Amino acid sequence: MNLKLALLPGDGIGPEVLAQAVKCLQAVEEAFGHNFVYREAVVGAIAIDKTGDPLPQSTLDLCQEADAVLFGAIGDPKFDNDPNAKVRPEHGLLKLRKELGLYANIRPVQVFPTLIDNSPLKKEIITGVDFVIYRELTGGIYFGEKKINEAGTVASDLCEYSELEIERIAHLAFKAAKNRKKRLTLVDKANVLESSRLWRKVVTKIGQSYPEVTLDFLFVDNAAMQIILNPALFDVILTENMFGDILSDEGSVIGGSIGLLASASIGENNALFEPIHGSFPQAKGKDIANPIASILSAAMLLEHFGLFEEAMLVRHSVDKSLEKGVVTPDLNNLSEYTTSQVGDFIAHTIEESD
Amino acid sequence: MNLKLALLPGDGIGPEVLAQAVKCLQAVEEAFGHNFVYREAVVGAIAIDKTGDPLPQSTLDLCQEADAVLFGAIGDPKFDNDPNAKVRPEHGLLKLRKELGLYANIRPVQVFPTLIDNSPLKKEIITGVDFVIYRELTGGIYFGEKKINEAGTVASDLCEYSELEIERIAHLAFKAAKNRKKRLTLVDKANVLESSRLWRKVVTKIGQSYPEVTLDFLFVDNAAMQIILNPALFDVILTENMFGDILSDEGSVIGGSIGLLASASIGENNALFEPIHGSFPQAKGKDIANPIASILSAAMLLEHFGLFEEAMLVRHSVDKSLEKGVVTPDLNNLSEYTTSQVGDFIAHTIEESD
Numbered sequence: 001m002n003l004k005l006a007l008l009p010g011d012g013i014g015p016e017v018l019a020q021a022v023k024c025l026q027a028v029e030e031a032f033g034h035n036f037v038y039r040e041a042v043v044g045a046i047a048i049d050k051t052g053d054p055l056p057q058s059t060l061d062l063c064q065e066a067d068a069v070l071f072g073a074i075g076d077p078k079f080d081n082d083p084n085a086k087v088r089p090e091h092g093l094l095k096l097r098k099e100l101g102l103y104a105n106i107r108p109v110q111v112f113p114t115l116i117d118n119s120p121l122k123k124e125i126i127t128g129v130d131f132v133i134y135r136e137l138t139g140g141i142y143f144g145e146k147k148i149n150e151a152g153t154v155a156s157d158l159c160e161y162s163e164l165e166i167e168r169i170a171h172l173a174f175k176a177a178k179n180r181k182k183r184l185t186l187v188d189k190a191n192v193l194e195s196s197r198l199w200r201k202v203v204t205k206i207g208q209s210y211p212e213v214t215l216d217f218l219f220v221d222n223a224a225m226q227i228i229l230n231p232a233l234f235d236v237i238l239t240e241n242m243f244g245d246i247l248s249d250e251g252s253v254i255g256g257s258i259g260l261l262a263s264a265s266i267g268e269n270n271a272l273f274e275p276i277h278g279s280f281p282q283a284k285g286k287d288i289a290n291p292i293a294s295i296l297s298a299a300m301l302l303e304h305f306g307l308f309e310e311a312m313l314v315r316h317s318v319d320k321s322l323e324k325g326v327v328t329p330d331l332n333n334l335s336e337y338t339t340s341q342v343g344d345f346i347a348h349t350i351e352e353s354d
Numbered sequence: 355m356n357l358k359l360a361l362l363p364g365d366g367i368g369p370e371v372l373a374q375a376v377k378c379l380q381a382v383e384e385a386f387g388h389n390f391v392y393r394e395a396v397v398g399a400i401a402i403d404k405t406g407d408p409l410p411q412s413t414l415d416l417c418q419e420a421d422a423v424l425f426g427a428i429g430d431p432k433f434d435n436d437p438n439a440k441v442r443p444e445h446g447l448l449k450l451r452k453e454l455g456l457y458a459n460i461r462p463v464q465v466f467p468t469l470i471d472n473s474p475l476k477k478e479i480i481t482g483v484d485f486v487i488y489r490e491l492t493g494g495i496y497f498g499e500k501k502i503n504e505a506g507t508v509a510s511d512l513c514e515y516s517e518l519e520i521e522r523i524a525h526l527a528f529k530a531a532k533n534r535k536k537r538l539t540l541v542d543k544a545n546v547l548e549s550s551r552l553w554r555k556v557v558t559k560i561g562q563s564y565p566e567v568t569l570d571f572l573f574v575d576n577a578a579m580q581i582i583l584n585p586a587l588f589d590v591i592l593t594e595n596m597f598g599d600i601l602s603d604e605g606s607v608i609g610g611s612i613g614l615l616a617s618a619s620i621g622e623n624n625a626l627f628e629p630i631h632g633s634f635p636q637a638k639g640k641d642i643a644n645p646i647a648s649i650l651s652a653a654m655l656l657e658h659f660g661l662f663e664e665a666m667l668v669r670h671s672v673d674k675s676l677e678k679g680v681v682t683p684d685l686n687n688l689s690e691y692t693t694s695q696v697g698d699f700i701a702h703t704i705e706e707s708d
């Protein structure tokens with residue numbers, strides 16, 4: 001397969017971890033005979049420093065021309081500490097998501113067997129957990145009309161959804177369920193909310209085109225309980241923007257390895273893959289940052305293009321680095337492996353698999 | 355203190371557990387020289403059977419004349435299985451909350467040391483957890499304007515709050531924090547929602563009248579994480595209706611003893627106290643239901659009227675029943691204590707405390 005990939009290393013540890021993800025993609029090219037072309041651009045604080053804009057037009061153009069974007073991390077404390085800063089690094093990512101029309105956020109919740117003791121949940125509850133949350137990302141109450149009266153005494157936010165907004169992410173979620181454990185749970189509050197009843201109606205209708213997938217429903221308050229009590233029951237969770245924000249953050253901590261998790265944001269013509277961790281400025285340039293989340297975001301990229309065998313190999317190679325203890329000091333403070341050594345180990349494991 | 359209490363036993367195990375709560379209140383009267391008057395009325399399925407209405411006018415009148423309502427449980431499977439049922443037992447409670455103007459729902463999250471192994475969380479995380487959620491109950495998106503267009507393709511719900519709605523529950527929450535660990539956390543999404551920004555503004559202003567209470571803020575997605583990672587950090591959580599629905603249900607499961615939890619709903623002139631568990635119809639009449647949640651709802655009633663010493667004694671007596679293993683079979687399947695024996699033990703412990 002030929003793919004044009006935009007690389008946006010961003011700030012802090014972004015460049016260091018993204019470099020390891022690229023190593024692994026290059027190993028996949030080698031092992032499977034693919035041809036990926038990489039072009040790099042600035043975003044975030046470094047882009048502000050160079051151009052005054054956290055998302056320069058040239059970066060946006062590059063992303064729009066690419067098949068997908070591999071994103072590092074964003075943010076620099078010099079902006080956090082300046083309340084007068086008019087542009088902020090984070091605006092670069094928000095604007096990029098908007099310009100690329102990335103309407104679906106995909107957050108896998110998984111457990112790494114060697115790290116299971118880090119989980120806040122008991123071992124028997126967290127063992128075998130492997131689900132993925134499909135969160136609608138561009139609609140709902142976060143983007144609905146906001147009002148405040150002149151006296152400043154009454155404020156409101158509107159949660160609105162259209163059939164079309166629900167349909168497009170529902171198709172993505174059903175397709176994912178088809179390739180997984182064939183179970184989709186729609187999380188809503190249909191006993192109370194009109195918008196939730198529309199979600200239920202539209203998703204039920206679309207489910208008829210995916211007869212191999214079992215569809216069930218859960219109210220959001222119950223879902224917040226089940227993620228703690230019975231997380232192994234879930235396969236694919238589909239939900240609207242705000243419920244997805246709450247549940248994907250709740251889900252991210254149950255495995256105990258939040259620093260290793262990746263996410264994808266998908267649009268009609270583009271897609272962006274990134275670790276869920278931040279730019280960790282204190283570790284910048286020290287070659288100690290953990291590259292696994294970035295490498296797993298590359299695995300999600302491969303899956304997005306249907307390269308399931310390739311993605312599986314990347315995941316297995318990550319597992320091997322964890323099993324063999326080839327990890328950065330955050331996972332084992334006795335370990336002396338650097339960011340690039342971990343990346344090398346995983347890339348070599350991919351190459352040697354044949 | 356003289357109190358007029360309305361007793362609404364309701365359905366299923368409601369009458370059995372409520373009877374134990376009344377035993378304990380009578381023991382408190384005895385031990386402290388109070389004078390409580392009890393009057394009973396029907397609500398729920400039993401009220402439908404007798405009058406056709408899940409909340410007959412005579413029941414509502416009784417509740418409005420009372421200082422507080424002690425509620426059992428509601429619900430009967432014969433209505434759940436009848437999709438054509440026009441009246442449902444649950445409507446009795448919803449209507450009662452509305453008619454009494456109960457705008458604040460209070461849900462303590464606590465851990466019982468003898469039952470800590472039931473928690474889905476690891477012992478070191480759940481030990482010492484003791485917080486309470488103040489959830490606004492009559493405003494926000496659950497009660498805002500609902501719309502659907504004629505084609506049925508666009509639906510919306512409005513989340514609206516006024517200063518007044520925020521102020522009255524904020525005062526309750528600050529007063530509670532003053533009597534506890536003096537920390538109040540407002541949970542909102544003020545980085546995105548206009549209504550959350552109004553909450554933040556109003557709660558900050560009211561906080562100036564409670565200088566002994568430390569006020570901090572947490573976004574709802576972060577709160578969903580912290581309830582799992584660091585639940586012992588919380589004291590009083592204050593939040594709007596839907597966030598409170600999600601977080602109080604999430605909070606209810608972390609202790610592992612959801613069947614033992616109570617709640618209060620507070621209005622301008624009235625208050626209602628109940629276990630959070632349901633009517634458990636399978637156990638009805640068998641004298642096996644666990645009365646502890648109902649007894650703890652009576653402790654919340656005492657606290658509501660400022661009878662802190664009395665409430666503490668009820669709680670200690672409940673702890674003693676757990677420590678001594680005087681519990682119903684749901685907590686220990688080798689136990690042969692009945693509902694009424696557990697109630698007797700706790701009531702006697704209260705009486706003997708002098």
Ligand SMILES: [Mg+2]
Pocket residue numbers: 245246249575576
């Ligand atoms: Mg979030």
Ligand SMILES: [Mg+2]
Pocket residue numbers: 221222599600603
């Ligand atoms: Mg609920």
